[in-house]
Amino acid sequence: MQKYIYTLLFYFVLMSLSAQKHSSTLSDYEAFKAFRGKPLSDKFSNIESVKVIYDLRKQKMYYFNSTLIPLHYDFALNYLHYNQDLEVFNNENYSNTQKDRDFLLGNLNHIKGTDKWIFELAASDRMPIPLIERFFNLVINSTFIGKKLKFYLNNPEQMEWFQQNKFKIPCVKSDYIFNELTYQEVVSGSNIGILKQYKIKDLERIKPNSNEIVILDGTPDVLPNVRGIIVNELQTPLSHLVLLGKNRKIPIMAYTKVFKDTNINKLLSKKVELKIEVDTFFIKETDKKIVEKVNSKKKELTIDNTVTDLVDLSKIPKKGVNYIGSKAQNMAYLIAVSKEIPFKTPENAHAIPFYFYTKHIQKESISPLISELLTSTKKDSAIWVNKQLKKIRDAIKKEPVDPLLIAKLNETFKNAQFKNFRFRSSTNAEDLDDFNGAGLYDSKTGILGDSIKTFEKAIKQVWASVWNEASYNERELFGIDQHNIAMGILVHRSFPDELANGVIITKNIFRENFPGITVNIQKGENSVVKPEKGEICEQFVAYHFNSGTNDDDFDIDYTSISNLNNNEPLLSRKEMSRLFLVSSKIEEKMYRYWRKNTYHPVDIEFKIVGENRDLYIKQVRPFNE
Numbered sequence: 001m002q003k004y005i006y007t008l009l010f011y012f013v014l015m016s017l018s019a020q021k022h023s024s025t026l027s028d029y030e031a032f033k034a035f036r037g038k039p040l041s042d043k044f045s046n047i048e049s050v051k052v053i054y055d056l057r058k059q060k061m062y063y064f065n066s067t068l069i070p071l072h073y074d075f076a077l078n079y080l081h082y083n084q085d086l087e088v089f090n091n092e093n094y095s096n097t098q099k100d101r102d103f104l105l106g107n108l109n110h111i112k113g114t115d116k117w118i119f120e121l122a123a124s125d126r127m128p129i130p131l132i133e134r135f136f137n138l139v140i141n142s143t144f145i146g147k148k149l150k151f152y153l154n155n156p157e158q159m160e161w162f163q164q165n166k167f168k169i170p171c172v173k174s175d176y177i178f179n180e181l182t183y184q185e186v187v188s189g190s191n192i193g194i195l196k197q198y199k200i201k202d203l204e205r206i207k208p209n210s211n212e213i214v215i216l217d218g219t220p221d222v223l224p225n226v227r228g229i230i231v232n233e234l235q236t237p238l239s240h241l242v243l244l245g246k247n248r249k250i251p252i253m254a255y256t257k258v259f260k261d262t263n264i265n266k267l268l269s270k271k272v273e274l275k276i277e278v279d280t281f282f283i284k285e286t287d288k289k290i291v292e293k294v295n296s297k298k299k300e301l302t303i304d305n306t307v308t309d310l311v312d313l314s315k316i317p318k319k320g321v322n323y324i325g326s327k328a329q330n331m332a333y334l335i336a337v338s339k340e341i342p343f344k345t346p347e348n349a350h351a352i353p354f355y356f357y358t359k360h361i362q363k364e365s366i367s368p369l370i371s372e373l374l375t376s377t378k379k380d381s382a383i384w385v386n387k388q389l390k391k392i393r394d395a396i397k398k399e400p401v402d403p404l405l406i407a408k409l410n411e412t413f414k415n416a417q418f419k420n421f422r423f424r425s426s427t428n429a430e431d432l433d434d435f436n437g438a439g440l441y442d443s444k445t446g447i448l449g450d451s452i453k454t455f456e457k458a459i460k461q462v463w464a465s466v467w468n469e470a471s472y473n474e475r476e477l478f479g480i481d482q483h484n485i486a487m488g489i490l491v492h493r494s495f496p497d498e499l500a501n502g503v504i505i506t507k508n509i510f511r512e513n514f515p516g517i518t519v520n521i522q523k524g525e526n527s528v529v530k531p532e533k534g535e536i537c538e539q540f541v542a543y544h545f546n547s548g549t550n551d552d553d554f555d556i557d558y559t560s561i562s563n564l565n566n567n568e569p570l571l572s573r574k575e576m577s578r579l580f581l582v583s584s585k586i587e588e589k590m591y592r593y594w595r596k597n598t599y600h601p602v603d604i605e606f607k608i609v610g611e612n613r614d615l616y617i618k619q620v621r622p623f624n625e
Contacts (some may be wrong), residue, residue, distance in 0.1 A: 005450070005452075009594040011078055013518050015261060016119055019240055019455045020065070021064060021065055021068060021079065021080065022035075022062045022063060022064035022065070022075070023062075023063050023064075024061050024062065024063070024142065025063070025142045025143065026060070026063055026108075026142070027143075027144055028144050029144070031144075032110065032143075033109075034065070035065045035066060036048045036049060036067075036110070037049060037051075037065070037067035037070070038067075038197035039109065041510045041511045041514075043539075043541070043557070043558070043559040044177055044181070044559070045181070045185060045278055045279050045509040046110055046111055046112045046177075046180065046279070046377055046542075047110070047112070048110050049107050049108065049109045049110070049611075050063050050064075050066055050107070050108045051063070051064055051069070051072060051075070051105075051106075051108075052102060052105070052106045052139060053075060053076065053080070053103050053104070053106075053109065054104040054106075054135055054138055055080060055102070055103055056098070056103060056104065057102060057581060061138055061139075061142050061274070062079070063108070063142075063143075065468070066224050070115070070199070070324065071469055072093075072103070073089050073090075073461055076089065082102065085196065086294045088521050093105055094122060094124050094126060094127075095126055096126035096127070097128065098128070098131055104127065104131060104134075104135045105121070105122065105125065105140070105319060106119060106120065106121050106135060107119070107122075108139060108143070109152070109472075110147075110571060111177060111180050113180070114180050115148060116148070116150070116176070116177075116180060116511055117145045117148050117149045117150070118149075118150055118151075118152045118172065119135075119136055119139055119149055119151050119152065120151075120152040120154060123155045123171060123555050123556060123557030123558070124155075124543075124555040124557075126157070132167075132169070133168055134171050136151055136169045137150070137169070137195055138419055138435070144241075145504055149170075150172040150176065150349055151167070151169050151170065151171045151172070152171075152173075152176075152177075153196045154557055154558050155174070155555065155556050155557065155558065156569060156576070157573075159173070159532075159568075159569060161178040164214070173538075173558075173561055174559060174560040174561050175561070175563065175567055178560055180258050181234060181255070181256075181291065182255065182256045183253065183254070183255050183256075184235060184253065185253055185277060185278050185281075186229075186231075186235050186241065186245055186252035186253055186254055186276075187242065187248075187249075187250065187253075187276070188249055188251065188253040188277055188278065189249065189250070189276060190273065190275040190276070190277075191213065191227045191228045192269070192271065192272070192273050192288050192289070192290050192291075193211050193212050193213035193226065193274070194209070194211055194212045194213065194216070194269065194270070194271055194290075195212070195213050195214075195269065195270060195272045195274075196208060196209075196212045196213070196214050196215070196268065196269065197214070197216075197266050198215070198216055198217075199216075199217050200218045200220055203222065203224060203382075204386065205383050205386075206382060207224070207381075207382030208224045208225075208226050209226075210225050210226060210292065211227060211292065212225050213229070213230070213272060214226050214228070214229055215230045215232075215258055215259075215264070216229075216231050216232070216552045217227065218231065218232065218233060219231055219235065219239075220241070221470060222469045222473060223244050223245070223473075223474070225473065225477050227250060227274075227290070228250055228251045228252065228274045228276075229250065229251075230252075230254075230255055230258055230274075231252075231253075231254050231256060232254070232255065232256055232257075232259060233256075234254045234256065235254050235622060236517070236520055236528055236529065236531050236539075237496050238438030238503045238520045238529065239531070240438045240530060241526070241531045243436055243438040243439075243529075243603075243624070244474070246476070246624055247435065247436055247624050252276070252293075253276045253281055255281070263283075264283060267283065267284075267285060267341055269286075270285050270544070270577060271286055271287070272284060272285055273286040273288060274317065275380070280386075283608040295587050298479050298480070298481050299478065299479055299480045299481060300480050301428045301429060301484040301485060301486070302321075302322045302428060302479055302484075303323075303354050303358065304319075304322040304323040305353075305354055305358050305600065306323070306355075307323040307324075307353040307354075308355050309408070310351070310408050310412055311328070311351040311352075313328065313331050313332040313349040313350060313490075314333055314335055315332070316332045317329065317332055317351075322348060322428075323353045323354055323355070323488070324351035324352075324353050324354070324426055324490075325351075325425075325426030325428055325430070325431075325486075325488040325490075326426065326428075326430065326432060326621065327424065327425065327426035327488075327490050327619065327621070328351035328489075328490040329426075330620050330621060331345065331346075331351075331490055332349075332621070333589070334586070334617055334619075334620055337348060337585070337590075338617070340557065340585075341582055341585045341586070341589075342578075342582070342615075343578075343613050343616070343617050344615065344616045345584055345616065345617055346422070346492035346495075346616060347416070347417065347493045348412075348421070348492055349412060349417065349449055349490070349491070349492040350412060350490075350491050350492070351491065352405065352489040354428070354486040354487070354488050356401070356402060356405050357463050357466075357486055357487040357488070357489075358486060358552075359402060360396065360399065360401065360463060361396065361463075363399050363476055364401055365395045365398065365399060365481070366392065366395045366399065368566040369391050369395055369466075370392055371389065373389070373392065374483060376388070385472075386469055389467045392464075392467040393438060393465075393468075394462050394464075396460055396464040396467070397457075397464050397587075399460075399606070400456070401460060406455055407489070409455050410455070413448055414448075416493070417493075418493035418494070419447055419448045419449070420445055420446075420448075420493065421445065421446050421447070421448065421458075421491055421492065421494055422443060422444075422445055422492060422493070422494040423443065423444050423445070423446055423455075423458040423459055423490075423495060424443040424487050424489065424490040424491075424492075425442065425443065425489065426487070426488040426490045427441060427466065427467060427485060427488065428457075428484070428485065429471075429480050431621035431622070432622070435478055435480070436603070436622070436623075436624050437471070438529070439529060439530065440468065440470050440474055441462070441465040441468065442462055442468070443467065443489075444458040444461045444462055445458060446458035446459070450582065463487050463489075464485075495607055495609055495616070497609070498524060498525055498607045499523075499524065499565070499607075499609060499610075499613060500521050500522065500523055500570050500571070500607070500608040501524075501526075501605070501606070501608075502519060502520055502521030502528055502538075502605070502607075503523065503528050503529065503594035503603065503604070503605055504517055504518050504519050504536075504579060504583045504604040504606065505518045505601055505602075505603055505604075506583050506584065506601040507603050507623070508541050508543065511541075513558075514610040515543045515577070516541045516542055516543030516545070517541070517543070517580055517583050517584070518539070518540075518541055519538075519539065519540055519576075519579060520538070520539050520543075521537060521562070521570050521571065522537040522538065522562055522564065522570075523565045523570060524564075535564060536560050536561075536563045537560065537561065537562055538558075538560060538561050538562040538565070538569065538570050538571075539557045539560045540557060540559060540576070541557045541559070542555070542557075542577075542579065543555050543557075543580070544578055544580070556573070556576055571608070574577060575608070575613065575615070579615070582615065582617070586602065586604060586620055587602045590620055594622075600622060602621065602622060602623055603621050604617060604620050605617070605620075
C-alpha cells in the first residue's frame, strides 16, 4: 500500500511539473524531464535540452517547457511581459554588454544515457565572461546538477578566451559530447525489409537482396542496393555515404553498439520496419508488405564526340556538358566567377573531351567485354559482374592512349608553373540535379616528364573507373543508360601540400528555416568525405545573425573540432567569414549559369593552400537533399 502511495505521489509531481510552463528551480532529474525538449539545432543526436532565462531586472531564474515554448523570445513575450519586436530582442539580449540586456539566455543540455550536463549559450551570443560565469553559477545554485555542470565552448570567441585562461568555470569542447555518441541519423526515413547482417569484405562476393535492410561492420565503398543500412561507425555528415544515401532516399543510420544490441540481434532474418529520426530510431518486426521500387524509365545520356581537342576552361565552353561533362563545365563557370569574387581556382584547368574515351573503348580488346556485360543474363551474380568489370578496367589500362592526346597535354603544360597535375573524372553521369555520383569515380595524379606517374597512366586509371563496381551499380540502380556512359577528364595543377580541405553545403542542414552554411573541414590532405577510422573533422554552421557583412556580425556554431589538430580550430574567424561570403556568391552565380529559377543549395569543395593560406574552390555541384 505504501509503495502504491509513493507511485501515485511520483506521478502527481510529474504531472504537475508537466502542466507547469516554467519553474525557478530544477530539484531533480524528474523536474528536468518535465520541461525537456529537443534542441533547436540537430547538430547532435544525443541531447535533451531545457531552455533557461534569467531576468536581470527582477533577478529571477526561469526554466521553461522547451516543447511547449520553443524560443526564448516567445517566453519573454508571453510570460515576462516583454514588449519589443524580435530584432530588438536579439540585438539587445545577445550583445556583448549588460547595459542593454533585459535577460540572460541559455540552454541546459543533458547527454542522454550519461551523467554529463552542459550549459550552452547561442553561438551568436556575445555575452562577456563575467556574465557567463554569473549565469553558469546561477544555474548550479538553482538545480540538482552541481559540479557535474560544464560550460560548452561553441564559438571562436569563447575558444580564444579559453586558450587565454580567462574562464574560472569548467569548460568543454565538442569531444566531450562526441566521446559519448553511439547513435547518428545519417539519412532519416522509414522502410520495410528483411534484416540481414554482412561483413564489408563479404560484399565483394555476396550481393544482398534488394528487399533487405543490412547491418554492416564498417562503411562500404560500394553502397548495396537495399532497403536500409545500419553501420557500426559514425559518419562525417558530408561523407559520400551520406550524399549517396540522400540520393537513394533510403534510411541510413550509424549505431556503434549494433552488434551488442540483443533486441536487434533477435530480429535478424525477420521482416522488420526501420524508422530513423534525428535523435532516435525504431526497429520492430512487422507483417507489412515490402513494396519494391521499380525504375521503369531509363535516363538517357548525351555524348557529343565532335570536339577532338583539349578544352581550355579559362573560357566558358558552349554546351560543354555534352562533350566534357558537368564537372569540367562547372570548373569553367567557377573560373569566370573567381574574376569577380576573391577566391582562387586550380591553375592550368583544361578538359579532355569524351571523344578520346569513346575512341579508346572502341578497341577490339575492350568493346566486346563491355557488350558482354551489358547484354549478359548473369547480372544477378555479384561475382560474375565484378569479374567482368575488372576485365574491362584491366583492358582499358592495358591499351595505349592515343599519342596525339599525350602530345597535346605535354605541349599545353610545358611552360606551366606546376609539374604535378590532377586528372579528375567528368562523366556525363555525375554532378547532375538528380544524380551526384559522389565518390563513384577515381581521380589520379600525373607528373609532367615523370617515367612512373605518367599522364598516360593517370588518364587510363580515370577512364577505367567508369567501370568500378560502385559506379556501375549506382548507374544500374538509377536506370542510367550504361551504353552511353562517357568519361571526360578535368585536368589542373594538383595540391600536394594543402593545409586543409573541406566541403561546404550552402544551407544550415541542422536547423530548418534558419540561415547559414554547413562546413566540414579537415587538416592537410586527410579526407572529409572518406575519413579514416577514428578521425573527426571540424564541423560548423556559419551565419550572419543580424544580416551583416562584416566579421563583427558573423557567427559560428561548432559541432566538432578536428582531432587531428589538437582539438583546435583549423580556420581563423576571418577565413570563416570569407568562406561564408564566397560560397553565398558562388551559389547565386551558379544558378544563373544553370538557369535555375528557384533556390537550391550547392555543394562546394575547397582547399586552404600555401603560406598565404589561399582559398581555392575546386568543385561546385547541386546538393541533392
